[in-house]
Amino acid sequence: MSTQLDHVSVVKKSNIYFDGKCVSHTVLFADGSKKTVGVIFPSALTFNTGAPETMEIVAGRCRVRLAGQDAWHHYEGGQQFDVPGDSRFDIETLDTLDYVCHFG
């Protein structure tokens, strides 16, 4: 997994969710696509998706339960998981996460 996103623009203003438990910056690509690069502090949160997402965990540790599933799955730095569009997932962050969210 690469350690950086190349040939991009970064929006200076951040996206802050859940009272600062999640902080991200939007990264724009030349083809018009975007990703977000961010942090989730230890917490138990539920995220809703619009487009399908791939959550790339850069560092940290969490467990995740997708909508309609009973099982929690553990993920840590170097792993990733997919979330369908128009859905949601519960995420319990155990060690602060660095992540990249890929859309579509």
Next chain:
Amino acid sequence: MSTQLDHVSVVKKSNIYFDGKCVSHTVLFADGSKKTVGVIFPSALTFNTGAPETMEIVAGRCRVRLAGQDAWHHYEGGQQFDVPGDSRFDIETLDTLDYVCHFG
């Protein structure tokens, strides 16, 4: 002031300081220079500088006291201030700051 940094790379792993009160991502330019784009949550912090810095306040509100000065100066979105190298500054963040730190 532009709303984004163009033609850059973004390091995926964040820089977290002061127990998460400050979160930034490193942005690399083709000429080898770098900046950081980040957030400071409401807090009273002291930052040390290595290289001289220009702190561009994108959004939010703070007051700042440079080393060796008695006076506090207020800054908000759209303003910036300079800090000498090998120095420090006290910053009291009143409304969560989005900032870009320019080095050198």
